[in-house]
Amino acid sequence: MYNFExxxxxxxxxxxxxxxxxxxxxxxxxxxxxxxxxxxxxxPTKLVSLSRIEALKGVKSEGGALLIGGATTHGTVAREAAxxxxxxxxxxxHIGDPAVRNRGxxxxxxxxxxxxxxxxxxxxxxxxxxxxxxxxxxxxxxxxGMFATALEEGEIITEVRLPIPxxxxxxxxxxxxxRFALVGVFVAKYADGVRVAVTGASNDxxxxxxEAEAALASNFAADAVEGLSAPDGSGMISDLHGxxxxxxxxxxxxxxxxxxxxx
Amino acid sequence: MTKVSMTVxxxxxxxxxxxxxxxxxxxxxxxxxxxTHVGCDTSQCGACVVHVDGEAVKACTMFAGExxxxxxxxxxxxxxxxxxxxxxxxxxxxxxxxxxxFCTPGMVMSAAALLKENPQPSEAEVRDYLEGNIxxxxxxxxxxxxIMAASGQDVGKIAAE
Ligand SMILES: Cc1cc2nc3c(=O)[nH]c(=O)nc-3n(C[C@H](O)[C@H](O)[C@H](O)COP(=O)(O)OP(=O)(O)OC[C@H]3O[C@@H](n4cnc5c(N)ncnc54)[C@H](O)[C@@H]3O)c2cc1C
Ligand code: FES
Ligand code: FES
Numbered sequence: 001m002y003n004f005e006x007x008x009x010x011x012x013x014x015x016x017x018x019x020x021x022x023x024x025x026x027x028x029x030x031x032x033x034x035x036x037x038x039x040x041x042x043x044p045t046k047l048v049s050l051s052r053i054e055a056l057k058g059v060k061s062e063g064g065a066l067l068i069g070g071a072t073t074h075g076t077v078a079r080e081a082a083x084x085x086x087x088x089x090x091x092x093x094h095i096g097d098p099a100v101r102n103r104g105x106x107x108x109x110x111x112x113x114x115x116x117x118x119x120x121x122x123x124x125x126x127x128x129x130x131x132x133x134x135x136x137x138x139x140x141x142x143x144x145g146m147f148a149t150a151l152e153e154g155e156i157i158t159e160v161r162l163p164i165p166x167x168x169x170x171x172x173x174x175x176x177x178x179r180f181a182l183v184g185v186f187v188a189k190y191a192d193g194v195r196v197a198v199t200g201a202s203n204d205x206x207x208x209x210x211e212a213e214a215a216l217a218s219n220f221a222a223d224a225v226e227g228l229s230a231p232d233g234s235g236m237i238s239d240l241h242g243x244x245x246x247x248x249x250x251x252x253x254x255x256x257x258x259x260x261x262x263x
Numbered sequence: 264m265t266k267v268s269m270t271v272x273x274x275x276x277x278x279x280x281x282x283x284x285x286x287x288x289x290x291x292x293x294x295x296x297x298x299t300h301v302g303c304d305t306s307q308c309g310a311c312v313v314h315v316d317g318e319a320v321k322a323c324t325m326f327a328g329e330x331x332x333x334x335x336x337x338x339x340x341x342x343x344x345x346x347x348x349x350x351x352x353x354x355x356x357x358x359x360x361x362x363x364x365f366c367t368p369g370m371v372m373s374a375a376a377l378l379k380e381n382p383q384p385s386e387a388e389v390r391d392y393l394e395g396n397i398x399x400x401x402x403x404x405x406x407x408x409x410i411m412a413a414s415g416q417d418v419g420k421i422a423a424e
Contacts, residue, residue: 002283003281003282004282006265006282006328006329008331027326030324030325031306034324035324037283049328096394096395097309097392097395097396098376099309099320099321099324100321100324102318102319102320
């Protein structure tokens with residue numbers, strides 16, 4: 001790992017100021033960034049740790065939404081969202097392993113936007129708002145392809161606001177080696193419609209399966225998905241773990257399972 | 264270099280570290296607490312698990328500077344005050360929960376974290392909790408058995424598959 005300066009500010013303002021320097025980068029839980037640094041795939045001159053900023057931590061509910069601080073760990077979400085939003089708590093409880101969940105954060109996961117990560121499915125599947133130090137971004141505008149987001153240089157995710165659904169479920173088909181999602185599907189039912197977000201499958205990263213959303217809006221049952229053809233596999237990730245058409249098939253299977261579990 | 268101070272196994276310690284110094288390096292190289300192992304360095308094996316402020320973390324995936332002021336417990340801090348093995352360690356010995364022993368420090372630290380939050384876990388819960396701890400020797404059965412035994416449960420029925 002190349003060397004850098006590590007700073008641990010205690011407020012968002014100090015962090016934003018420190019990030020104003022060239023080649024400075026935020027450090028969330030480090031569960032993605034530290035392995036990346038070890039491989040010398042990044043060489044920041046300064047890492048600005050967000051882990052001491054209390055204002056960025058915690059889970060609360062307000063106006064029908066769950067508000068999660070950007071530096072809140074997966075472990076905290078798994079515990080604290082369980083009562084109000086069990087679908088999300090369950091997703092958080094199955095990210096990596098306990099030690100990863102004790103460090104890794106929702107902001108880091110969404111900023112990284114790994115095409116196989118779990119949280120992007122929840123953010124898109126609830127129509128969440130990604131709040132940063134400077135603006136609010138709708139999830140539909142935030143995800144811009146594999147590892148690409150609407151975030152600007154030095155911009156930090158301070159909060160994620162997820163509208164709490166009537167019912168929801170996340171189905172993750174684990175890639176057996178990494179245990180990331182080979183395919184993951186998040187289904188959320190609201191009074192005014194259903195959202196279905198798919199991670200792990202597309203070359204463009206997380207996406208909404210709109211045909212399933214339409215079918216489920218009129219009939220929220222696994223049978224409603226049965227009649228649909230699986231999404232087109234040609235734009236899907238094809239690697240040694242599974243072909244594009246296999247992933248497309250899984251999207252349909254997992255959507256049915258998620259609906260059945262949420263019904 | 265910057266100065267970092269923390270409490271490790273109940274003792275106040277400090278040392279000079281670089282930004283990139285990992286907690287595991289600080290423990291092993293500065294403090295010479297070599298019980299915490301590095302098995303992969305890619306955040307996957309769990310040989311480096313320690314407790315920071317009571318929570319299990321991978322010491323290879325946290326910077327020493329992030330542990331400023333923290334309470335850290337390593338495998339060296341697990342034995343009873345008189346130096347005898349604690350309940351979990353003794354159960355690993357009794358149930359043959361180790362062969363080469365390389366993964367064992369991380370296994371014991373993860374097991375301790377599990378039993379703190381779930382004092383009587385089921386076999387499935389133990390296996391699930393150990394997702395991030397890899398063992399190349401034992402095949403896990405005796406590790407699971409040891410942890411179940413350490414939680415005071417009857418392990419007679421857990422047969423090797
Ligand atoms: C063994 C292992 C298994 C894993 N399994 C899974 C899994 O099953 N599913 C899954 O989804 N993930 C998995 N992960 C990834 C894990 O969830 C990471 O915690 C997460 O992807 C990144 O979060 P972090 O807080 O650790 O971010 P970091 O690693 O600190 O940072 C990641 C990126 O985000 C930036 N960043 C961090 N915080 C912010 C912020 N608040 N605002 C703006 N930018 C920020 C950083 O600059 C960096 O570019 C796994 C990781 C490991 C090591
Ligand atoms: S050495 Fe830390 S997880 Fe393997
Ligand atoms: S006992 Fe050898 S790696 Fe586990």
